[in-house]
Amino acid sequence: MAAPYVHQQSSFSEVGLAPTSELVEPAGRPSPEPVVDTSKRGHSPTVSVTSTWTTSSPASSQGSVKEKNGTQPNFGRSRVISQITWIPEIICLSIGLAAIGSVIGILAHFNDRTLPSWPYSITLNTIIALLTALANGTLAVPLSNGISQLKWDQFKKKSTPLTDMDLFDQASRGPLGAFKLIARARGRTMGSFGASITILAFALGPFSQQVATYQNRMIGTDRAAKLPVAVNYTGVLPGDSSSNGFVPILPMKAAVYNGLFAEANPLAPLTVTCETGNCTWPAVNSLAVCSTCIDVTSMMSRYCENGVPGNGNYSECGWQLPNGSKLNSSADVFSMTSMLPSPFGLLPYTTILQLFFLGTEAQSGVPLNYNPWAKQCTLEYCVQTIETAVVDGKLSQNVTTVTKNTSTVDVGTTEGTLPVSITAPNTSSSLFISEAAALGIQSWFSTLFANGSASRNSTVGTIATDQSVVVNLTVGISSGTTYFDNDIVQTFYWDYYEYTDGIGKAMTDLATAMTVAFRSFNGVNQIPGIAFGMEVHLHVRWSWIVVPVLVVFSTIIFLALVTLNACRHKVPLWKSNTLAVMFCGVGLDHDARKLFRGKQNLHERVDVAKHVRVRLDEQGNMAAT
Incomplete structure (x- = not known):
């Protein structure tokens, strides 16, 4: 292999782009002739920047190749x-x-x-x-x-x-x-x-x-959250026309009608303050009205208004319960009998009303196919322990505990009663309804829930009165012309056929509506809660x-x-550093350079470069191997 042309190397801060006349030749040696490439006609000769100069040993510093500043290259x-x-x-x-x-x-x-x-x-x-x-x-x-x-x-x-x-x-x-x-x-x-x-x-x-x-999270805010809770109820007006001199206030009457006739949520009228639309409250005790219904079908017996026929045929007879509630004849398909508490202690003195319902047709049975049934429903004052929340603006509450006063009190006179008092659970405080308020509700209910029945007898005149309601029903098996003694009977009859446990639902709605009235009048405490707001976490x-x-x-x-x-x-x-590549390129040996001659474009030179192997020697030259 031919001896390579080698240029003097040094650090980048000390080396120029090519050897120049300022370089000092070794003493006693002829100056190297520059290699001139004249292969390209019509162009100026190209002078190679390589030479045959080599670095002498450190001992011969007098004859070594030096740079402009006169220092020796030092790769150390x-x-x-x-x-x-x-x-x-x-x-x-x-x-x-x-x-x-x-x-x-x-x-x-x-x-x-x-x-x-x-x-x-x-x-x-x-x-x-x-x-x-x-x-x-x-x-x-x-x-x-x-x-x-x-x-x-x-x-x-x-x-x-x-x-x-x-x-x-x-x-x-x-x-x-x-x-x-x-x-x-x-x-x-x-x-x-x-x-x-x-x-x-x-x-x-x-x-x-x-x-x-x-993530969106609900956090407590300082916005208002207030829940009304009834601790007593005293809403009443004097009424000379009533049986005991008292009548309920109009908001209570409106609540009762709403519970009986409106099929909307009876809890909706309750005024709850929740400024954020999402609030919670601790469990609270509130004066309320509760309802219960039980099945008493097993206690029914046949009833014949004019006695048992001599031929023993009961087809024209009705049905009755031991307390006297009855269906007068087979023509009556539904009846409602009310019983109000007596001042002589026959019922728990928290009882507001008892209703007995009798019917001859099953909810999903065949018309005129007798299948008698009976229910006893009770409306009474109570204390409810309630968990309440407002979620996305919708009020919901869960009654966890119901407390009642089941004691009976013999007042001893028909002219008065006692205030209804119930002790709240886990406290020593009592919640009560005033004597006058209880009497006003009792007096009005004795008229509102008058006994009545429903019949599909074609002889209207024999059962119709001035208070009768004649309706061509389209609900369940009761479809057809039906005659009702009053609106309340019609309501319970409709609910019986329209809903599963329709009578129980109607009683629950009535109790809820009355509870809302208790919590919307005097004697209400506002319980603070926590108003939650949406925040991004x-x-x-x-x-x-x-x-x-x-x-x-x-x-x-x-x-x-x-x-x-x-x-x-x-x-x-x-x-x-691209200058380093240039310096190394200058140091290619003569044989390696010859391989690139005649290659005019980068692609051709890259093809040649794939087969050219070089190595960096101790002097920093790229030597062909």
Whole structure:
């Protein structure tokens, strides 16, 4: 192999682009003639910037090749320069580490908390995106320069295809080149490691954004939440026309009619204050009206108004209960009998009303196919322990406990009664209804719930009165013309066929409506509750932070390995400096240069470069091997 043309090497701060006349020749040696390329006609001769000068030993400093400043090239300085000039990469790496650490710190601080309110509408996502972009940009510096430095290490250690110079440069610029380097790694473990980090770093932004999610949560606010609770009821008016001199106030009458005739929610009229639309209250005790219904069909017996027929035929007879409630004849399909408490202690003195319902047809049976039944329903004063909530503006309550006073009291006179008093559970306080209020309700109910029946007898005149209601019903098996003694009978008859346990439902609605009236008049306490408002909270999904943390620590490890490798192999710290490539190109030996002659474009030269193997020698020259 022909002797290579070698130019004098030195550090970048000391070497010009080519040897010049300012270089000092060794004493006693002829000046080298420049190599002139005259192969191209019509063009100025090209002077090669290589020469046969070599560096003499340190002992012959008098005849050695010197540069402008007269200093000798010293590659031993590259180790010191390597240790010093990694400082920019270390600074960038520190900034990237601090940025990711700040993201983690901010997320940890605001995790499960309300989103902060910052000026200029700056959001938490903006801060995370800014810090992530800062980390991405700063981490790219040690990654890019580290991969670029590895190419010099590759040429230093062994003979390497010249095209690897471009392969490493592409890998240092982005993920596409990194993929190429990994695909053609051929054992370049450190280069593949750096390329993998470069690819993974592109997931830094998306993964950082996925860490923070936002959830709507209900939290307590200082907005108003008030629940009316009845501790007593005294609503009454004097009434000379009533049986006992008292009548209910109009709001109570309206509540009773609403409970009987309105098919809407009877709890709706209750005025509850909840400014946010979502409120809760602790369990409270409130004066209320309760209803119960039981089946007493087993107590029914046949009833014949004019006695048992001589022929023993009961087909024209009706039915009755032991208390006297009856269906007069087979023509009656439904009856309602009321019983009000006596002042002589026949019923618990909290009882408001008892109703007995009898019928001859099952709810889902066949018309005129007798299947008699009977129910006893009771309306009474009570204390309810209630759990109340308003959810999305809708009121709901759950009665957890019902307390009653089952004692009977013999007043001893028909002219009065006692105040109804009930002790609330878990307290020593009593809730009560005044004597006058109880008498007013009792007096009105004795008229409102007058005994009555429903019949489908074609002879209207025999049962119709001025109060009768004639209806052509279209509900259940009761379809057809039906005659009712009053509206209340019609209501319960309709509910029986219209709803499952229709009579029980009607009694519950009546009790609820009266309870709402109790909680809407004098004697009401406003119980404070908690008004909840919707607030957005930060929820951190920590599993998504793994990739950003992995990128940072992998970059730290990669830079440490590259730094140690450069020091161990005494590789010049050229990194991605393009001037270093130019200097190395000048140092190609003569045989290698001949291979590129006649190749006019980059593509042809790249094809040749694939087969040219060079090695970085101790003087920093790229010598063909």
